[in-house]
Amino acid sequence: MSERLQKFMADAGVCSRRAAERMILEGRVTVNGEIVTRMGVTVDPGADAVKVDGKRIHPRKAPHIYLVLNKPRGVVTTMSDPEGRPTVADLIPKGMPRLFPAGRLDFNSEGLLLLTDDGELARNLTHPSRKITKVYQVKLKGRPDPGEIRRLEQGIFIEGRRTAPAEIRFLKPGPNPWYEIRVTEGRKHLVRKLFESVRHPVIKLKRTGFGPLVLRDLPVGQTRSLLASEIEELRSRRRRKPRPARTRRKPA
Numbered sequence: 001m002s003e004r005l006q007k008f009m010a011d012a013g014v015c016s017r018r019a020a021e022r023m024i025l026e027g028r029v030t031v032n033g034e035i036v037t038r039m040g041v042t043v044d045p046g047a048d049a050v051k052v053d054g055k056r057i058h059p060r061k062a063p064h065i066y067l068v069l070n071k072p073r074g075v076v077t078t079m080s081d082p083e084g085r086p087t088v089a090d091l092i093p094k095g096m097p098r099l100f101p102a103g104r105l106d107f108n109s110e111g112l113l114l115l116t117d118d119g120e121l122a123r124n125l126t127h128p129s130r131k132i133t134k135v136y137q138v139k140l141k142g143r144p145d146p147g148e149i150r151r152l153e154q155g156i157f158i159e160g161r162r163t164a165p166a167e168i169r170f171l172k173p174g175p176n177p178w179y180e181i182r183v184t185e186g187r188k189h190l191v192r193k194l195f196e197s198v199r200h201p202v203i204k205l206k207r208t209g210f211g212p213l214v215l216r217d218l219p220v221g222q223t224r225s226l227l228a229s230e231i232e233e234l235r236s237r238r239r240r241k242p243r244p245a246r247t248r249r250k251p252a
Contacts, residue, residue, distance in 0.1 A: 002042040010119020012057050016100050017123040064118040066226040070218045071113045077104040111207030112215040131184040135209030140200045143177050148198040158193050
């Protein structure tokens with residue numbers, strides 16, 4: 001059965017589907033000896049010879065792997081770094097196949113990160129239309145007043161676009177208090193930008209939830225395999241059709 005070249009690469013554990021598309025456009029992929037540089041090419045995994053950077057890619061035979069990592073601060077959410085900084089690849093247990101992150105946490109953030117070799121699942125979970133809930137605990141500089149919290153929950157304009165509604169809950173008092181925030185958007189640095197907009201920048205940020213996944217008491221820098229029930233829940237979210245955007249009726 002034929003399938004898209006980038007899907008075959010992702011399912012084989014080479015990289016994410018988006019990264020596969022970049023490799024194709026960069027001329028790093030050949031099919032039966034011919035360089036492919038356009039999207040839309042299909043391959044038969046059982047018959048066609050696909051190579052990336054000259055290395056033959058074989059169809060997957062083993063089941064996919066899904067890990068939760070408690071990412072420390074000071075680690076890059078990539079598999080390699082041109083600046084030589086520590087990456088999440090350094091924290092993957094030895095003997096594992098090539099894994100890649102589903103989503104990102106910035107260098108100074110910590111917490112839950114899903115690592116997998118299931119490129120199709122990763123692409124679906126991180127697509128904006130899926131609106132996967134992400135849960136963060138944040139330590140703020142100073143305490144926002146109730147009006148500021150309400151504004152953030154209702155949505156504000158950042159870089160010309162209104163943010164989706166969020167849920168914010170007070171966690172721990174102090175000069176620099178802790179809050180929990182739940183968001184469904186995946187904009188870069190969204191949580192930090194939200195609190196910067198009310199002049200209470202984030203001092204520390206930790207992701208504790210991603211869809212059905214919860215960090216719980218997993219030690220920093222350690223991984224755990226997903227439970228069968230967690231994998232099934234993630235797959236069921238992939239099978240669900242994205243909800244169409246709701247349009248508000250104008251008052252008569």
